[in-house]
Amino acid sequence: MSMSPLEEIRHSCSHVLATAVLRLFPDAKLDIGPPTDTGFYYDIDLEHKFTADDLGKIEEEMKKIAKENQPFLRKEVSRDEAVAIIRERGQERYKLGRLADIPAGEAISFYQNGEFMDLCAGTHVRYTSKLKAFKLLSIAGAYHRGDEKNKQLQRIYGTAFESKEELAAYLDRMEQAKARDHRKLGRDLKLFHIDEEVGQGLVLWTPNGSILRQELQNFISEELRKQGYAQVFTPHIGKLALYKTSGHFPYYKDSQFTAFPEPDEMLRLADAGCTCAELTARLEGVSRHFADQINARTGRETITPDRVMDADQLLDGFMLKPMNCPHHIKIFDSQPHSYRDLPVRLAEFGTVYRWEQSGELNGMTRVRGFTQDDAHLFCTPDQVAAEVLGCLSLVKTVLTTLGMSDYRVRVGLRDPDGKKFAGDPAKWDLAEAACREAAKTLGVPFTEEPGEAAFYGPKIDFVIKDVIGREWQLGTVQVDYVLPVRFGLSYIGADNQPHTPVMIHRAPFGSMERFCGVLIEHFAGDFPLWLAPEQVRLLPISEKVIDYARDLHTRFKAAGIRVTLDEHSDKLGAKIRRAELDKVPCTLVIGQKEAEADSVSVRSRARGDEGVMTVDDCLAKLKQEIATRALAAKKA
RNA sequence: GCCCAGAUAGCUCAGUUGGCAGAGCACGUCCUUGGUAAGGACGAGGUCGCCGGUUCAAAUCCGGUUCUGGGCUCCA
Numbered sequence: 267m268s269m270s271p272l273e274e275i276r277h278s279c280s281h282v283l284a285t286a287v288l289r290l291f292p293d294a295k296l297d298i299g300p301p302t303d304t305g306f307y308y309d310i311d312l313e314h315k316f317t318a319d320d321l322g323k324i325e326e327e328m329k330k331i332a333k334e335n336q337p338f339l340r341k342e343v344s345r346d347e348a349v350a351i352i353r354e355r356g357q358e359r360y361k362l363g364r365l366a367d368i369p370a371g372e373a374i375s376f377y378q379n380g381e382f383m384d385l386c387a388g389t390h391v392r393y394t395s396k397l398k399a400f401k402l403l404s405i406a407g408a409y410h411r412g413d414e415k416n417k418q419l420q421r422i423y424g425t426a427f428e429s430k431e432e433l434a435a436y437l438d439r440m441e442q443a444k445a446r447d448h449r450k451l452g453r454d455l456k457l458f459h460i461d462e463e464v465g466q467g468l469v470l471w472t473p474n475g476s477i478l479r480q481e482l483q484n485f486i487s488e489e490l491r492k493q494g495y496a497q498v499f500t501p502h503i504g505k506l507a508l509y510k511t512s513g514h515f516p517y518y519k520d521s522q523f524t525a526f527p528e529p530d531e532m533l534r535l536a537d538a539g540c541t542c543a544e545l546t547a548r549l550e551g552v553s554r555h556f557a558d559q560i561n562a563r564t565g566r567e568t569i570t571p572d573r574v575m576d577a578d579q580l581l582d583g584f585m586l587k588p589m590n591c592p593h594h595i596k597i598f599d600s601q602p603h604s605y606r607d608l609p610v611r612l613a614e615f616g617t618v619y620r621w622e623q624s625g626e627l628n629g630m631t632r633v634r635g636f637t638q639d640d641a642h643l644f645c646t647p648d649q650v651a652a653e654v655l656g657c658l659s660l661v662k663t664v665l666t667t668l669g670m671s672d673y674r675v676r677v678g679l680r681d682p683d684g685k686k687f688a689g690d691p692a693k694w695d696l697a698e699a700a701c702r703e704a705a706k707t708l709g710v711p712f713t714e715e716p717g718e719a720a721f722y723g724p725k726i727d728f729v730i731k732d733v734i735g736r737e738w739q740l741g742t743v744q745v746d747y748v749l750p751v752r753f754g755l756s757y758i759g760a761d762n763q764p765h766t767p768v769m770i771h772r773a774p775f776g777s778m779e780r781f782c783g784v785l786i787e788h789f790a791g792d793f794p795l796w797l798a799p800e801q802v803r804l805l806p807i808s809e810k811v812i813d814y815a816r817d818l819h820t821r822f823k824a825a826g827i828r829v830t831l832d833e834h835s836d837k838l839g840a841k842i843r844r845a846e847l848d849k850v851p852c853t854l855v856i857g858q859k860e861a862e863a864d865s866v867s868v869r870s871r872a873r874g875d876e877g878v879m880t881v882d883d884c885l886a887k888l889k890q891e892i893a894t895r896a897l898a899a900k901k902a
Numbered sequence: 903g904c905c906c907a908g909a910u911a912g913c914u915c916a917g918u919u920g921g922c923a924g925a926g927c928a929c930g931u932c933c934u935u936g937g938u939a940a941g942g943a944c945g946a947g948g949u950c951g952c953c954g955g956u957u958c959a960a961a962u963c964c965g966g967u968u969c970u971g972g973g974c975u976c977c978a
Contacts, residue, residue, distance in 0.1 A: 620978080
């Protein structure tokens with residue numbers, strides 16, 4: 267295995283980290299310590315809990331080791347010798363397992379620096395003195411082999427660079443990234459609020475954030491009208507039976523809010539001494555007839571025997587909807603369809619609720635209640651390719667308009683040996699081929715990732731990085747041959763026979779919450795005019811022109827501009843400073859000269875002082891910039 | 903859910919050994935009426951996340967809890 271020079275430095279750092287830890291804590295049991303995109307880590311099992319203090323001491327020890335200028339020596343050994351070395355060093359707890367991972371016939375190597383020796387394929391820097399710029403950053407828990415069922419080890423994260431300057435620049439970049447974190451900007455610019463008493467992961471959209479969201483929704487809605495979509499509305503809850511039919515319930519029970527029975531039923535059951543366990547079993551169960559039907563349709567054991575119950579024991583209830591598709595399916599199915607009607611495209615900004623683990627919640631990007639800019643397309647098999655392409659081009663239009671170009675496209679295919687997919691493999695092959703073709707036509711690079719599909723079909727996702735490099739899935743297009751069968755959908759074809767339509771699920775933003783979170787970071791709060799909650803701020807220089815300023819305020823409002831008037835008695839410099847901090851894209855300075863000529867002095871946040879223009883010209887220019895959804899052009 | 907660390911005014915943060923709760927910014931009033939990133943004075947604002955314990959006395963020590971942050975796991 268060969269590594270880039272930077273990877274070698276980082277990888278060597280994790281060895282030095284382990285060396286230092288063993289010097290300070292000889293009882294430590296080592297697991298694994300690779301380089302990462304941004305640094306390195308080592309997973310360590312130790313009774314003593316590392317503290318921030320320890321981190322400092324370990325780093326000091328690492329610096330000493332670097333100064334000791336130990337050479338990294340490679341040693342190839344037989345499997346038996348490897349076992350002996352590991353035992354001799356008392357590191358058999360994890361290292362023997364790691365050794366067993368190395369396939370027979372492959373070289374087994376150790377790297378030694380000073381007194382430390384680690385099972386490792388390499389490669390490394392020649393001497394520890396090459397490690398001049400490293401820093402330990404944090405301690406985190408990490409499961410052995412990434413499996414929740416295994417013991418949780420302590421992971422020490424650090425980063426390293428070739429030079430001290432690069433390290434300092436990196437740390438500085440991280441510091442700056444904090445300034446554009448959507449959680450900070452969300453508070454500063456009053457875009458959203460999450461309240462402890464309302465609940466974790468439940469976003470309250472404040473007036474400013476609501477403007478942002480509404481503008482984005484208007485934008486999408488316009489595009490949808492162009493593409494022949496129909497707008498629908500559906501409620502936030504649905505009967506449990508609906509999700510049993512769709513198949514969502516058995517697959518995603520754990521990530522849904524608990525189902526609830528009707529109030530009267532609940533009381534009756536409580537009086538009868540029904541336990542919670544019974545209640546749950548009776549809500550989650552299905553009838554023999556239902557199970558047989560579903561299993562016959564899917565051709566596999568979709569409903570396992572342990573979920574089958576006597577019909578008179580079954581309870582129906584309600585659930586907060588975890589997705590919109592079943593509701594939209596019922597709208598489609600409420601009327602007969604001819605092939606001439608297809609495709610039917612139903613769109614809704616539909617709010618869904620999912621039980622995310624508490625540790626996974628994150629500002630607006632990972633929440634428990636969110637609104638998808640959702641739509642479901644019902645079409646003939648022949649129409650799939652064209653419709654998928656239409657959806658993809660919609661996503662592309664959206665991202666281009668917002669100037670978001672730093673994304674990757676992921677074609678999610680089914681897990682080849684996993685159980686987490688439903689339906690006929692032949693149809694999956696068809697759908698996967700359709701997605702691959704559509705992605706090719708899109709003209710952007712994409713990767714194919716097995717195991718990333720939805721349970722009902724393959725999908726194409728648009729994945730974007732946030733300011734600290736974490737990836738978030740936004741827009742998504744999914745082909746589905748399964749749900750139409752589950753719900754027994756049909757249309758009458760040209761042959762006068764019923765046929766099963768194909769469904770396409772798509773959401774160009776993904777969810778309004780996540781998209782806005784990423785968008786806030788993308789623009790660092792500097793929204794283009796059409797999205798800015800406050801588009802224009804009027805800055806009268808003195809009270810002498812306050813009447814003129816108020817008149818302008820009225821005129822700009824009448825023109826549909828989101829405008830405010832700064833009536834504070836501060837000097838102009840202070841007003842400008844405040845407007846800049848509030849990230850208002852356009853400020854209009856108003857003094858005696860402007861009042862006399864029905865004009866304003868324009869200051870653009872992106873371009874600075876732009877000089878005086880008449881009020882009419884200014885309004886026309888602003889309206890034009892808004893109507894075209896222009897991105898703010900920086901000063902040339 | 904798990905590991906670690908936090909929570910003090912709207913925001914950013916001080917608060918020593920347990921001994922009267924602090925600053926800057928923002929906000930309000932007044933003075934100032936100004937030309938492209940901070941004019942001045944005064945004022946208001948906090949049950950120190952919440953619950954309990956130790957103590958003559960708790961922001962401070964201990965236990966629990968909620969929420970937040972960084973990871974892990976998960977993510978239709």
